[in-house]
Amino acid sequence: MNKINIILFLFISAFSFAQNDSDSVDKLTNEMCLSFKNNESLSDSLRITILNEKFIFPYLSQFPETEQEPLVDKLYFRFQKNCKEFVDYLYRIDPPRKDDWIKLDTRPDIKITKKELDFLKRKQNFYYFEWDGEKTTVKITNKYWTETFSDGTYSKLYFRWLASNQFELEFIESNNNGRKNFSKLGDKYVYEIVSKENDHYWILVTISGQSELFMFKLFL
DSSP: OOHHHHHHHHHHHHOOOSOOOHHHHHHHHHHHHHHHHHTTTSOHHHHHHHHIIIIIHHHHTTSOGGGOOOOHHHHHHHHHHHOHHHHHHHHHHSOOSSTTEEEESSOOOOOOOHHHHHHHHTOOEEEEEOTTSOEEEEEEETTEEEEEOTTSOEEEEEEEEEETTEEEEEEEEEOSHHHHHHOOTTOEEEEEEEEEETTEEEEEEEETTOOOEEEEEEEO
């Protein structure tokens, strides 16, 4: 069992919720994030234990056991979205499977040319590799960005240009387990085209409310 599966096992062992309410989950994960950050000097296992005992078990005790349906994915992915420190932790224990993703400390220099941008804007079909190495295809049509994942599931987002090399995606819907739990209706993500190298473009992605900077390769 690899490290990420061990962590997921810890979550699944303790994290069950009585309602699938995004606001409630977000409030809880924000409180958990503060605890996780303040306890960074402790061992990883102890930090997880504190989350369970201080937040999860008290939350569960409010509801009858018959109403406690597993919502571990909702918590796990929203905790990633709402907590920089948890993202840093996951990046440390489970780095990307390929060199298609890079975590940055500062914003990169923009090296894309107008000619390279114009070429990209004439295209509709792209693909990229997920954190775990799985291939995801992208189709841009009119105002939509539609992703199809390796398991046949999809995500649909609004697509709009903000500047010559910058666009915004706004989450609409998904039947993909990770995406539908990570994002909720109206969540926005800003992408910036940084450069072109051979058969791919480097894309900078930022999430509203987070300081994390990641770049990934987008292929034609």
